[in-house]
Amino acid sequence: MFLFTTPQTRETQPANPVVSAIRDGAAKTGAGFDYLLKTAQRESSLEPDAKAKTSSATGLFQFIEQTWLSMVKQEGPKQGLSSYADAISETGGGRLTVADPAAREKILELRKDPQVAAVMAGALTQKNREQLTGALGRQPHAGELYMAHVLGARGASDLIHAAASDPSRSAAKDFPDAAAANRGIFFDKTGRARSAQEVYGVLAASHANTQLAATTASGQAVTAQGTSAGQGSDKPAEIAAALSPGRAKGLIGLFSTEGSRAPVSQAVANLWTTPRAGGTRTAALDAAERYFPRQTKSDATATAPTASDAAAANASASSASAAKAVGAPLPPARPVELTQPMAAAQERPAGRARRAPLDLSSFMIQRSGT
Numbered sequence: 001m002f003l004f005t006t007p008q009t010r011e012t013q014p015a016n017p018v019v020s021a022i023r024d025g026a027a028k029t030g031a032g033f034d035y036l037l038k039t040a041q042r043e044s045s046l047e048p049d050a051k052a053k054t055s056s057a058t059g060l061f062q063f064i065e066q067t068w069l070s071m072v073k074q075e076g077p078k079q080g081l082s083s084y085a086d087a088i089s090e091t092g093g094g095r096l097t098v099a100d101p102a103a104r105e106k107i108l109e110l111r112k113d114p115q116v117a118a119v120m121a122g123a124l125t126q127k128n129r130e131q132l133t134g135a136l137g138r139q140p141h142a143g144e145l146y147m148a149h150v151l152g153a154r155g156a157s158d159l160i161h162a163a164a165s166d167p168s169r170s171a172a173k174d175f176p177d178a179a180a181a182n183r184g185i186f187f188d189k190t191g192r193a194r195s196a197q198e199v200y201g202v203l204a205a206s207h208a209n210t211q212l213a214a215t216t217a218s219g220q221a222v223t224a225q226g227t228s229a230g231q232g233s234d235k236p237a238e239i240a241a242a243l244s245p246g247r248a249k250g251l252i253g254l255f256s257t258e259g260s261r262a263p264v265s266q267a268v269a270n271l272w273t274t275p276r277a278g279g280t281r282t283a284a285l286d287a288a289e290r291y292f293p294r295q296t297k298s299d300a301t302a303t304a305p306t307a308s309d310a311a312a313a314n315a316s317a318s319s320a321s322a323a324k325a326v327g328a329p330l331p332p333a334r335p336v337e338l339t340q341p342m343a344a345a346q347e348r349p350a351g352r353a354r355r356a357p358l359d360l361s362s363f364m365i366q367r368s369g370t
Contacts, residue, residue: 018046018060018114025118031125035142035210036118039149042206049112055181059111061121061149068111069096071120079119084110128153136160143204150185150203151178159200167197 022040026033043062044050051058056065063071069088073096076085087103090096098104110116128148132140135157140148147156155175162169172179172186172193179186179193185202186194194202 016046018048021114022060022118024115025120025122028119029122029126031122032142032210035125035145035207036121038142038207038210039121039146040118042146048114048117052181054183057181058108060114060117063111063117063120065108066096067124067152068108068120069098071124072107072110075120075123079116081110081116124149128156132156141204142207142210146207147200147203150182151175159196162196163200167195169196170194171196171199 073088131153
């Protein structure tokens with residue numbers, strides 16, 4: 001019943017406030033909701049007050065203190081946090097500090113606010129994306145953008161180049177601080193240090209097939225500035241990539257036994273394939289492979305050819321080669337009992353006489369006036 005319709009839900013589930021906050025943050029910054037949601041799931045399992053044991057990372061997106069102070073300083077005035085942004089100052093060495101300890105504590109506690117954290121995560125995503133695009137000379141995909149969330153934009157760029165130029169190099173040697181805080185990424189279960197290529201694969205796989213930017217009503221991905229961002233999205237899922245222009249566009253599982261790769265038979269494959277210009281689709285010539293046999297030997301002998309049939313046969317003799325190619329499988333021959341009742345009665349064995357219709361008049365009640 002629900003193959004082509006969506007059933008109505010009987011009970012409306014309340015919206016998850018954390019997911020709603022992430023959706024709002026994506027809409028305000030132009031970052032992809034899918035990307036932000038997957039990042040929050042991986043970083044904190046959607047727990048707003050999550051706290052890392054190996055670093056100062058806190059909140060939905062596990063912002064460390066310096067990164068959070070930097071984002072509040074840059075984005076705070078745009079989000080109504082001007083007072084907090086003004087309280088943050090930069091030292092001569094480039095480190096951000098807050099003179100008032102109470103104000104510092106309040107600013108860092110904002111990492112546990114889903115609304116604020118989602119907006120800052122979206123703004124950081126767009127910032128990292130711009131920096132990686134300049135460093136790589138192309139749009140980064142979602143996995144590479146997540147590397148920037150973990151290692152920073154410069155660290156992600158170094159890891160990407162290392163994975164391409166020296167894939168067997170130990171990534172923990174180049175990122176000792178990140179390796180100490182994220183041992184599950186830089187080391188395997190046996191404690192062996194992963195190579196740059198392996199770390200790249202681990203981080204990229206976590207955000208495979210994730211959309212980076214927000215989408216418009218037409219489905220085109222756009223950034224916060226409204227420019228097209230189609231190049232930044234990941235490749236389509238495998239099942240979608242397998243549908244080439246000559247393949248069927250829907251109901252694949254109805255006609256296929258191996259996902260979206262193989263048809264049930266050659267006849268179905270011929271129907272799926274777009275013929276070349278001037279060509280026709282040809283059904284399987286072997287009767288055993290056809291779903292609908294055109295004519296059997298008994299069908300050919302059951303009917304006697306008439307004068308009109310002979311004339312039609314002579315007229316079609318010149319096009320015998322063209323008859324081999326058909327547009328679609330033909331239906332089975334009509335049963336002899338329906339086409340020639342008298343001939344069928346003659347062929348019926350004498351011992352099995354045809355039964356007369358059942359007389360139901362004795363069961364009918366005669367009513368007056370009817």
